[in-house]
Amino acid sequence: MQVSKRSVHWEEGGFVTPHHFQASERYLQDRLRETEDWLIPNCYGVSSIRFDQSALMTGVLKILECKIRLKEGTTIEIPEESQIIEISVDEIRKVMGQDRRVRVWIGVPHLKEGQKNIYDSDNRDARYEMRMLAAIDENTGEKEDIAFRFLRPSLQPDGSSKGLELLPVCQLKLSDKYEGQFEIEPSYVPPLLDLNSWGWLKESVKWIHDRIEASIETESQSLAGVNLTFESSIEGRGIRILRLNHLSSGWTTLQSMLNGRMVHPQNIYTELCRLLGQLSIFGETRKPPKLRSYDHDDIGPIFQSVLSEIRKLLEGIGLPEYERHPFVFLQKDGKLKRPYRVSLDPKWEASTYSLYLGLETTGVPHNEVDEIIRKTNYKMGETSRVSELFRLGLPGLVVKPLDRIPRELGGIKNTTLFSIERSGSEWIEVQRTHDLGFWFENRSLKLGEGRKLVLEHPQTKKDVPLEFALYVTHDRGGTRS
Template identity: 25%
Template sequence: MTANMLDLPHLIEWHEGMLLTPQHFQQFAGRSELLTQFMFASGVPFRWGVIDLKIDQAALSGGILRILNIEAVMPDGLLALGGSERGADLEFDLQKAEGTPARIYLTVPRETGLYERTDYSRYEGFVAKDEAASDEVSGAEQTPIPRIRARLRLTSGESGLSGMTALPLIEFAIEGTVCKQTDYIAPVLRMKPGSALSNLCAPVRRTVREKATELASKLPPDARNSDFAGMQQLQWLVSALPQVEVLLESDQAHPHALYLAFCSMAGSVAFLSNARVPPIFHPYDHDDLRGSFDEVLAFIRLALSEGLIDNWIGQPFKKRAEGGTRPGDQYFEIQPTLEKAFGAEADFSSPYLALMLKGPADVMTEWGESCLLAGEDAISDLELSRSRGATCERVDSLGDLVPAPGSVLFQVKNEGKWITPRKKLVLKPAKQEARMPDVATLFIRKRSQTNKGR
């Protein structure tokens, strides 16, 4: 019998009076075993993974990976049962692991012969505790029955996987004699509350629900007629939420089903993002659940931060001119005062404010880093002394605030000598600048969010 699972023994033609031999039953059992594995592995996608895994933590602290119990389905459909609690020892010395990080696999030879006994055989004989079996119909005396089980081993590195069916279990970062488990998540057949994958996904689900609930509470009673934009945002938030929630709360959901639900959520909230269209995600990798989910969850978080800037208050500057139309004659201002423009919800004690300039990135970067930003009574002194006022430093993001498409974001140091809440704020270009931003917007954190952003 070869390793090709489709190369099954032909059906036996049973008939009355047949002289039965052990080969008849061996062929029948071999065909049934392989057919079951083939149908299981081929009928449903990604039907392999860990069902239960128990590790000896005391041995692990000494650099030995010892499996107490493992229940898993291998990628070819084989049910793998092992561990010291089952009388099938599985140990691996982590100092012999290959690679950094080193991934440890549960392996079994691909050779599918049930009764071949070589170093490459898929099965091995063993003495079972219940080797003697009773005839449950007639009640006759017990008869010893030889048993076989899968030849399971723990392996590390690509070199040890040749000719093997492998299931990744755990990953370690190894530095000298120190072995530290990474955040790798092994393939599983179903989600369990409190598992690593559940804990990875739960915060995003919770954030979406909280933002949807908060947005719904702010909508007026007649929002369907008066606030179409708000209703549209709410729909984008909640359309895929129920499916994600029921899958996360179930202890029977397959990770792939949850992944598809989050992809659906990413498509819905994409309308909130600056891109408006979700990226092309990498294909689902059942052997690297964290890598697959991280990409989708990161986009959902980005879309929420771009489309729901509810931790900041934004106020656009108004463009003014000093008797001319040249860029050097133009400037921006927020009036009558910052305090009145932003209201009581703005936290002027926040260590940093944010400035967003719309225009070509390279031009706006130079413009923002050289601009004059200060209260109206300090601008004249700044122009005479050629000082800059409040320091503006370009950043990719500031907490959950990210630049809008075609815009550049700056972190503004909040210094009292330049920025005063009870005075008008003026933004002017350096004398050498030949182009003005299309739009300039100042952002100040809400009072309840200041400590979170520090």
């Protein structure tokens, strides 16, 4: 009979030993774990994790921080509740297969009922180690040393290790660039509790979100001011209305989920399947493909499948003639704490791409927006350097008003456009990190709603809210002059 399945019978005058308290604690813990498993499907996996990339280059896989729940319900928090754990790649190399890949697991020894579970020289595979820590009486403030139990997690290069609760946390592969070195394979996804904990997966979903956003921008502008009816005499308008409806529905759902604090991958997978079903009417077969059911232990392949199908459909819809990427900022107490920045795609370095800065506002003529930016004290350059460029007065990137609006950007409203000169030493720095940032003199601006900055009109002295965005066009016919 499993003792933890029974609640302790407390009675007046009973002789109490540590066994009573341990049995009571195990009962409560097991009831809580069972309730979580019954009510919340797939409630195990990685909630957050951070590896030491520099240590991996020297031959050690090390977890600096993590929050993980194992299948059995055990939670691991590093460094709050356990020490930083590591494993040598020499141990990993011993179990490497012909595919030059090794899956690495985090493990915790099982609780052995009826046996000793505290680590010592005679019990090296114990679940816990004991440490003395000072505890403060909350009423009197008096201090006393108390013995606490700490879990003893470890990294294992073999998922068949006996006597351990195990969960895969990453997959290593031999690097193609650096002979003999291992690197973490981003496309392998362990069981997750939060999409945000695995960068490759989140960025893959974010790409779909951004691609849909760009399509919505183009479709909505072409339909702005149009009487929305499917019985239109204009060929294809009904299809475009339906397409915009499905794109908008999928985008708003993805936006709310991607901006959430925690997103379980099963929820986002369900929404991606729904989006695929809605867009399938625009594919060649007019019907959705067969997809695998959600598999919490095989997240990577199922996501790759649905994301690949969505990409195909989006390619069929067609690319917009431009991409729009808003600048974002971090604020604290109403002040800009980091540069107003945007990430660049490396492919935009090609001469067939052109980059433009767009300042979006309403009710202000283009020439006045031009004057506002010219008379504002700012610097534009590589994000990590731009504040120093500003402080030292060093040259940054130059933006110039456009004499002629490019055809691809002709339909954009309420936006003043500037060309970004891609030359000089600072552009080389931007190419190195693919990160472009603005830095402003703090007294020159205020922070507005959303992504907007509020600059002062040099003549009227009124506040003008501006949203900064990077516009990218691509000449598919050849090189731009």
